[in-house]
Amino acid sequence: MNTSRKAAVEEFVERMGLVAEGDGLPRIAGRIMGLMVIEGGPLSFSELAQRLDVSRASISTNTRFLERLGVIERVAQRGERRDYFQLATAPYVHLLQGPVDRMMKAHAVVAHARDQLSVTDEGTRRRLDELGVFYEELGNSFRELAKRFSRDE
Amino acid sequence: MNTSRKAAVEEFVERMGLVAEGDGLPRIAGRIMGLMVIEGGPLSFSELAQRLDVSRASISTNTRFLERLGVIERVAQRGERRDYFQLATAPYVHLLQGPVDRMMKAHAVVAHARDQLSVTDEGTRRRLDELGVFYEELGNSFRELAKRFSRDE
DNA sequence: CAGTTTGTTCGGTTAATACTGAACGTGTAG
DNA sequence: CTACACGTTCAGTATTAACCGAACAAACTG
Numbered sequence A, B: 001m002n003t004s005r006k007a008a009v010e011e012f013v014e015r016m017g018l019v020a021e022g023d024g025l026p027r028i029a030g031r032i033m034g035l036m037v038i039e040g041g042p043l044s045f046s047e048l049a050q051r052l053d054v055s056r057a058s059i060s061t062n063t064r065f066l067e068r069l070g071v072i073e074r075v076a077q078r079g080e081r082r083d084y085f086q087l088a089t090a091p092y093v094h095l096l097q098g099p100v101d102r103m104m105k106a107h108a109v110v111a112h113a114r115d116q117l118s119v120t121d122e123g124t125r126r127r128l129d130e131l132g133v134f135y136e137e138l139g140n141s142f143r144e145l146a147k148r149f150s151r152d153e
Numbered sequence C: 001c002a003g004t005t006t007g008t009t010c011g012g013t014t015a016a017t018a019c020t021g022a023a024c025g026t027g028t029a030g
Numbered sequence D: 001c002t003a004c005a006c007g008t009t010c011a012g013t014a015t016t017a018a019c020c021g022a023a024c025a026a027a028c029t030g
Helices: A002-022 A027-038 A045-052 A056-069 A092-117 A122-151 B002-022 B027-038 B045-052 B056-069 B092-117 B122-151
Strands: A072-075 A084-087 B072-075 B084-087
Touching (some): A002 B092, A027 A056, A027 A072, A027 A084, A045 A056, A092 B002, A122 B092, B027 B056, B027 B084, B045 B056, B056 B092
């Protein structure tokens, strides 16, 4: 039964890798997240490399990446030299920052275009506004979600 | 002054290409969208290739892509053999379908994992639930936005 | 019927980037 | 002091996918 659990965990970790890839994150980052969701406790650098069967170099770059994002945090173990990692509090909020920035950027692109050439044609202005509202609302949704997920859970 | 407008349009079109790329769409698809937002009217296949300085092959694949997505539609011109394209009604809703699907998929991955090994550890179950809720809520937000943008605008 | 235009499809090239192996610096243990 | 463990960095490799040119079928023109 332990073997089937192990298989299930591995499957989940792999799938989280693919999910992450779909969101534009490196696959290994997703696999790290997946493993950390399963195993709560702090995992050592080497343990990650071993369990995921991945080079230490990749663990280094991806833990730094997730750490910088705010999804995981590096913790020290008393008397241990190794680095340990665990999920940050409210880890998933930080996954929304990238999308929020992208939407703001997109909105700015549209607004800039509107300022430059809106005068000319009425239809153009209307279509630019619609597109601008789209990106704006999308950004707002992400921000609201982020607010929700920063409080609780 | 016409030259500056032309430059502004080109800049916007290029930037829309980059925005699209950030959203995981092919750059040319974004450029097509950008051009169509500026020029309202139906644009011919050849015109697109010409204005965007892009191979007809790319126009073919990307118009098909956007058409399939529902963002643009292929329209006929009386007595014309060429294909013309224009923005669909409520074009941007369809850009949300992909994200919605991805979130549902992600949620399913988490739910499946939860079903297989939730029994064992309490913390694991909690963390899986949190992640599941995250994807679920994200999907819901996309759906709500889609509903908003399918009505008006 | 020959020749042209239109859009699609396919094979190959190119560009971006995730990942690895190896070299390195630092700290620790024997 | 030598040997090893740990994490980072860099250069090279591999993989993915966007894009193009060319060959093609279909439809129209003279």
